Amino acid sequence: MTDHTGNNGWSRRRLLKASAAGTAGLGALALNGKAPFHFVRNAWAEEAIGNFPVKGKSVVFGFNVPQTGAYADEGADELRAYKLAVKHLNEGGGMLETLKPSSLSGQGVLGKKVDYVEGDTQTDPDAARTSARRMVERDGVIMYGGGSSSAVAIAQQYLAQEMGIVFMCGLTHSNDTTGKDKRRYGFRHFFNAYMSGKALGPILANEYGKDRRAFHLTADYTWGHTQYQSIKDFTEQQGWSTVDNIMTPLGTTDYSQFLTAVLNSDADVLVLNHYGKDMNNSLTQAVQFGMRDMQKNGKDMQVVVPLYSRLMAQGAGASNIDGVYGTTNWNWVLQDAGSQAFVKSFEAEYGFPPSQAAQTCYAQTLLYANACEVAGTFYPPEVIKALEGFEFEGMGPGKALYRAEDHQCFKDILVVQGKGPDKKSGEYDLLDIVSHVKRDDIIYPVDTFAGELGPYKPA
Amino acid sequence: MSARSKAPASARNGLTIAVFAAVVLSMPFWLPLIGGYEALATKIVIWAIFAVGFDILLGFTGYLSFGHAAFFGTSAYTTGLMLKHVSADVLPAMGASILVTVFLAFLLGVITLRRAGIYFAILTLAFAQMFHVAALSIFQGWTGGDNGLTMSTRPELLGIPMTGLNVFYFAAAIAIVGFYIALRIRNSPFGLMLRSIKSNAMRLEYTGVYVRAYKQIGFMISAVYAGVAGSLMVIYEPYVATKFLHWSTSGEIVIMSVIGGVGTLIGPMLGATFMLYFQNVVQAFIGEQWKLVLGIIFMLVVIFMPGGFMEGLRRLRGAVTPGGASGAGADSTASARQPAE
Missing domain, CATH: 3.40.50.2300 (Response regulator)
Structure with a gap:
């Protein structure tokens, strides 16, 4: 594999150079006569x-x-x-x-x-x-x-x-x-995060009630920021309130200080805007803090992971993701x-x-x-x-x-729920598809977000 | 040492500069032969400028700064913001960046140079990390936070677009001038003062020299090199990553200096070349485990060649010509080993 990349790369480079010189020469020759062959x-x-x-x-x-x-x-x-x-x-x-x-x-x-x-x-x-x-x-x-x-x-x-x-x-x-x-x-x-929010909001409200109080932990870069915004908007549309949000640096391994803040607040839902190893760590630690067996405001405390993947579920472990809601682009089942x-x-x-x-x-x-x-x-x-x-x-x-x-x-995208150890039927069967959300339900107008595509030809 | 090398010093400097210029300017031709490419050549030259400046502080004065990313990054952001909001011409951007760097270096120097050794290293590290955190939090509106500062501007120099080889030759010219100035500093009375600070600052103080001023100026010169490199980085690629302010950038320049050979000027540049070449070319051969291999190479170099690549070269020269170079080789090996501490 590595040989493939290296050796081919070098010889190809030389080949490209040689052929570039060659075609340039040909083109020059052809200028006063016929049209260059490679434009035909x-x-x-x-x-x-x-x-x-x-x-x-x-x-x-x-x-x-x-x-x-x-x-x-x-x-x-x-x-x-x-x-x-x-x-x-x-x-x-x-x-x-x-x-x-x-x-x-x-x-x-x-x-x-x-x-x-x-x-x-x-x-x-x-x-x-x-x-x-x-x-x-x-x-x-x-x-x-x-x-x-x-x-x-x-x-x-x-x-x-x-x-x-x-x-x-x-x-x-x-x-x-x-x-x-x-x-x-x-x-x-x-x-994207907007679609996740739009798909997930109604299902969360339906499942956990409309008077929930959410605390967000968010990866501190563009993805985390926009996902926090979208989830906040769509859950608040359902009647939820947002207690607070803490931005955590990408690649954080110890989330205990952030989780302590969550425990000390009056929030009864924890939203983890984390992905990859960050999510594995934050979710595992939230479980260790006892957040999934806890009562807050007279309700069971819940954890939500808006962007889910089977790899993350595998990393966090089946017992930790049991029943946790999220969205995913696609699943192998x-x-x-x-x-x-x-x-x-x-x-x-x-x-x-x-x-x-x-x-x-x-x-x-x-x-x-x-x-x-x-x-x-x-x-x-x-x-x-x-x-x-x-x-x-x-x-x-x-x-x-x-x-x-x-x-x-x-x-179409999927709203999924983590499968517990007793429900899963194999090593990779970790996500249960709760809802298959149709394309027409998550599409949004172009002007929802600002920005310009720019020209077809680079300046 | 000075007595022995005084007579041919200027002639030797001329030769060194000529060889250096030839190697650098021909880089776009020889680098592709060993698997490199144009953009890598530009990046190497930019880091070489950073490395030479760093050697003025670490190699001459003996102060190990773990916060040079503060200058590199702040200057990069200044250039980025200037290019984005003021003018696409690089000259005002570079000018503003150098001014900001000088001001910042003055402030940081006044505060951190009161301490030496490990305390100085920790102080600079702490300040640099403050800048990094500030860029990610309170200045996020300006810096773009973790996304980095993105822009669609095409930098130009007096109407010449700064792309491809143009950037390379611009950076190479600055690197050659920068290297020449560093050589001049090394051979000047000021350079001698810096080296005296390294060997014994207290004794120098007792002879009536105002050591703080020399340290401060040395620190600022070194910072300006870092600032110029940071600014060039954005001209080469109109994008500022928050990593430019991160401690790992400071760490990288320290590692480059150490594996290249501290105090030799050429050594740190060799180190920079090696690191970038490894990260970008050799990495593709090794695949996922490349960082592990790089770590092992560092360990081997530090254990068996504490003077870095330059010590390796001298040993090689000593082995090839046992009569002629062995005396000088041993001498400079000893002086090069010292800063590695």
């Missing part, structure tokens, strides 16, 4: 943007995932999904058979074999940008993708716009990614054809089911490749136009739409 295929004027035009027999995708840091577990699963996506693009299989409408052939993209390079974002925006630049400048990627952490995604999205390379976001749940910080070159398949095709091939490859992070990254890679086929070129503005407003099915339950105005994908 596509009619529109395509100047070089980013790493377009793609030279050679293969096209390179970049996969920039957290291999270290608080979201490393998600990153590892994302990388597995990316490798599977590349395999399917080159050899067929998986969701290639279920995606509709699809222009994918299963024999590479636009006649070129798909190759890839990988990088470590370290769950850090600066490291992620450096790593992404390596992919763009040295490895010549035509597109890159990855997550997690919305701060990382947003930082990379700005870079994508600068360099003219399409960025297919991995796991990023902040409203800002396709809100305030939306960019023409960034696309998000994953759902879904029975639609697309999900099943993906789960089967993933399990055959790795021996266990994929997480929601894996599903979104896999889908994004296929969606990008499909857009290239639809556009008939790798020329970024045309690929972007092919993705904008693209409506499809077969990548999960129901129909999905990539909205043109903010590059947010709208599709």
